[in-house]
Amino acid sequence: MATSLTAAQRQELQDAFNIFDSDKSGQISEKEVGNVLKALNIKINDDQLKKFVATMDTDKSGQIGFDEFCRVMSESFFKKHSEQELRTVFGKFDHDNSGYIQAEELESIMTKMGRRFKKSEIDALLQSLDIDNDGKISFDEFVKLF
Template identity: 30%
Template sequence: RERVGGGGGGGEVAHAQARRLAKRSVGSWRFGSWRRAEPLRPSLSSRCCQVMAYQQHQYRQQQQQQQQQHNGLQDQGFLWAVFQRVDRDRSGVISENELQQALSNGTWTPFNPKTVKSLIGMFDRNNRGGVDFNEFLGLWKYINDWQNIFRNYDRDNSGFIDKNELKQALTSFGYRLSDQFYGILVSKFDRQGRGQIAFDDFIQCCIVLQRLTDVFRRYDTDQDGWIQVSYEQYLTMVFNIV
């Protein structure tokens, strides 16, 4: 009977060679089907490297946390020294007068008494007319945050911002007001008659605007930017702010 593939067993030899070649590949062919190669498993040295990297990451995090705690203790120690210098009567509470004498607006003029009163009112949780050390920590941060904002717009480091700079600052806060109204704000909060606003007056301006906005929103129930109030309601709104 005639063999397919030639005589002398050539077909069988060719078939055997094909099987051997298939076994040399990464994945092996089995009768035309592909068997995927087994995934590489990490060696012991690779796992050790992973453990070491994780431990180093944990160590760095612990170091950062310890440094932050250390810095926080240093800041608190510094602020405690400031608090003691300001608290001249050693009552444990900083009054409005003591705070006004301690604060500086960068123009060698006394801090706005209205601003000081507003600040005390915001952080005096026990209505004592002053702030203790824990309340002073929050007040100090609040003033520093406003100072950083003010410096961003006081481009010439004069200690004052003009109408255009005030507009840029309030626009960044989300206010959309007319140029005429910005002129009114400057004339209202410019205590020195320079056509500009100092740092302490800038804080007061922002506090008053925020209070007015909060009151307006309570009446603007449909949030269309319009409210209808009686004369007595209007007076109540104003007297709650001034």
């Protein structure tokens, strides 16, 4: 499927890849994958993490390149997600269970993933997703990403 991606889909995957690639090496390490999963409160042990990375690492380099990432992620990333799947992911961001993702929650997730953003960058990201301009991301606004 990776070869049949639209330019917009490829860019979405590049943006996601860049979040994983916290050291900007152009490769995703096992540690970086672990950091993202931890930030999303996804419990995975070291053996499971190694197996997960190994399934993506088709060239056996010990790192996940962008093409490998695309191959694996495009199959599930662009499928239609059920409302329950989306609510589960939304809940990972909505730490206080308010029904909204607020700037502090967005910043917390990014920090847990090893990404430090200035307040202005977090505000710009939030604003780009905040359709009704109320300063927070509702579930309906979140769903529009998918």
